[in-house]
Amino acid sequence: MSKMIANRRVTINNPQGLHLRPGELFVRLAAQFESQIEVISGDRRVDGKSLIDLCTLGATQGMELEIEASGPDAEAALEALAELIQKASVDDMLAEQ
Amino acid sequence: MKFSDFVCNAAIRPELKAQSKDEVVREIAGALAEAGEVAEEELDSIVKAIMKREELGSTGIGRGVAVPHTKHPSVNQLVGTVGVSHEGLDFKSLDGEKVQLFFLLISPPDRPGDHLRALENISRQLRDDTFCRFLKQAKSVSDITQLLEEADNNQFSS
Numbered sequence: 001m002s003k004m005i006a007n008r009r010v011t012i013n014n015p016q017g018l019h020l021r022p023g024e025l026f027v028r029l030a031a032q033f034e035s036q037i038e039v040i041s042g043d044r045r046v047d048g049k050s051l052i053d054l055c056t057l058g059a060t061q062g063m064e065l066e067i068e069a070s071g072p073d074a075e076a077a078l079e080a081l082a083e084l085i086q087k088a089s090v091d092d093m094l095a096e097q
Numbered sequence: 098m099k100f101s102d103f104v105c106n107a108a109i110r111p112e113l114k115a116q117s118k119d120e121v122v123r124e125i126a127g128a129l130a131e132a133g134e135v136a137e138e139e140l141d142s143i144v145k146a147i148m149k150r151e152e153l154g155s156t157g158i159g160r161g162v163a164v165p166h167t168k169h170p171s172v173n174q175l176v177g178t179v180g181v182s183h184e185g186l187d188f189k190s191l192d193g194e195k196v197q198l199f200f201l202l203i204s205p206p207d208r209p210g211d212h213l214r215a216l217e218n219i220s221r222q223l224r225d226d227t228f229c230r231f232l233k234q235a236k237s238v239s240d241i242t243q244l245l246e247e248a249d250n251n252q253f254s255s
Contacts, residue, residue, distance in 0.1 A: 053220070
C-alpha cells in the first residue's frame with residue numbers, strides 16, 4: 001500500500017486550550033489509526049499519539065496547529081482528528097464519539 | 098513558565114507514604130495546606146475536586162508521571178508542588194504503569210492559560226530521560242529543588 005501523507009491546519013477553539021482532557025481524547029483517537037500522527041506548532045513537531053508530547057505545545061485558544069498524518073489511513077485520521085481538536089469543549093468532543 | 102513560578106518548595110515531598118490514589122492526592126494536597134499555600138479549611142474541598150477530575154480520566158500521563166489538578170476558587174494564583182513515591186503506586190495511568198512522580202496543580206478558575214503553561218513546562222522537562230530518572234531517584238527536598246532549578250536553567254530538555 002502506498003504511503004499517504006496529509007496535512008491540515010486547525011485552530012484551537014477551546015477557551016481552556018488544549019489541556020489534558022482534550023489532549024487525552026486526541027491521543028486516544030489518534031491511536032485508533034495506523035498512520036503516524038504528528039502535530040506541528042511553529043518549528044516544533046511532536047508525536048500526536050503521545051499525551052506528554054502534545055502537552056509540550058501549551059496550545060491555547062486561538063493557536064493554530066498543523067496535523068500531519070502519514071500512512072494508509074492518513075486522510076481518514078486527519079479528518080477525524082481535525083474535527084475533534086477544533087471542538088470548543090471536552091463535552092462537544094465527547095458528544096461526537 | 099518555570100517550576101519556580103508555581104512549585105512551593107515547602108510542600109515538596111520526596112518520600113510519599115501513600116499507597117493508593119486517594120491517599121496520595123490527600124498527602125500532596127495536605128502538604129500544600131501545611132505549607133500555607135492553600136487554606137487548611139479548604140483541603141477537603143480541594144481533595145474532592147481533584148478526585149472528581151480524576152474520575153473523568155486519570156491524569157497519569159505516562160512515564161511514571163501524574164499531574165493531578167483542579168481549579169479552586171480559594172487560590173488567587175497557580176500553586177503547585179512535587180511529590181515522589183519511590184515504590185510507585187497505581188494511579189490508573191493511561192499506560193497502566195505505576196506512578197512515581199506527582200505534580201499537583203491548583204489554579205484559580207479564571208486562569209486557564211497559567212495551568213496550560215505549567216503543564217507545558219512539566220511535560221517538556223519530563224521528556225528528558227535524565228531529568229525524569231533523577232527526579233524519581235531524589236531522596237530529599239534539596240535533591241528535588243536542585244533538579245527543578247537546573248531544569249529552569251535549561252540544563253535538561255530542548
